[in-house]
Amino acid sequence: MQRLALFDLDNTLVDRAAGFRFWALEFCEAHGLDPSEVQWMIEADGDGLVPKEAFFAQVRDRFLLDDAVAALWAQYRERHPVLIPVCPGVLSGLTQLRQTGWKVGLVTNGFADMQSSTITNSGVSQNVDGWAISEAEGVRKPERRLFEIATERCGTTLTAGGWMIGDSVSADIGGGQAAGLRTIWIDRGRLWPDALSKPDHMVPDAAEAITVLLMQHAY
Numbered sequence: 001m002q003r004l005a006l007f008d009l010d011n012t013l014v015d016r017a018a019g020f021r022f023w024a025l026e027f028c029e030a031h032g033l034d035p036s037e038v039q040w041m042i043e044a045d046g047d048g049l050v051p052k053e054a055f056f057a058q059v060r061d062r063f064l065l066d067d068a069v070a071a072l073w074a075q076y077r078e079r080h081p082v083l084i085p086v087c088p089g090v091l092s093g094l095t096q097l098r099q100t101g102w103k104v105g106l107v108t109n110g111f112a113d114m115q116s117s118t119i120t121n122s123g124v125s126q127n128v129d130g131w132a133i134s135e136a137e138g139v140r141k142p143e144r145r146l147f148e149i150a151t152e153r154c155g156t157t158l159t160a161g162g163w164m165i166g167d168s169v170s171a172d173i174g175g176g177q178a179a180g181l182r183t184i185w186i187d188r189g190r191l192w193p194d195a196l197s198k199p200d201h202m203v204p205d206a207a208e209a210i211t212v213l214l215m216q217h218a219y
């Protein structure tokens with residue numbers, strides 16, 4: 001099997017949850033809200049899965065803001081990606097993978113502007129061979145095509161196999177399996193759903209996943 005590692009971005013290579021907390025704190029300060037509202041915002045965001053129009057409509061109602069939902073969302077799109085930190089050990093780990101002959105790609109669902117900004121600001125852009133963002137390509141994980149595009153940008157093809165690493169059960173692991181890839185699930189303290197086909201490995205974070213990859217193909 002070729003040395004191809006495709007990674008999810010949010011809550012895999014970068015700590016989107018920490019970035020959201022930073023953003024929510026800033027938002028509370030800027031609007032004179034009690035910092036304890038950060039917890040409500042984290043819950044309302046649903047780990048990023050709640051559509052942002054719905055989220056900001058709730059925010060506007062709860063805090064009696066004059067700002068339009070579209071304006072709040074626009075500010076968020078620009079600011080949040082800047083606040084998302086890379087996960088510990090990721091930059092050095094990706095460097096090590098590439099030094100040992102791995103091609104490293106990114107496969108992410110999200111908005112083109114936000115994901116590009118996150119990739120650049122976190123420093124990840126310097127350490128990968130290519131990426132595919134769902135909005136830019138018009139196709140989302142778990143669909144095979146997005147994995148294929150990222151792989152092509154790494155200069156290779158999916159037919160030679162490889163690995164997909166991510167925190168989403170369906171988008172990353174289900175999608176990776178369907179694309180013929182071996183998989184590593186970033187569990188973030190969760191249990192794997194019994195009914196579903198298991199990933200090849202389950203680890204707490206990306207640094208551990210990179211260690212697994214390096215061991216699979218040790219010289």
Ligand SMILES: [Mg+2]
Pocket residue numbers: 008009010011012166167168
């Ligand atoms: Mg993710």
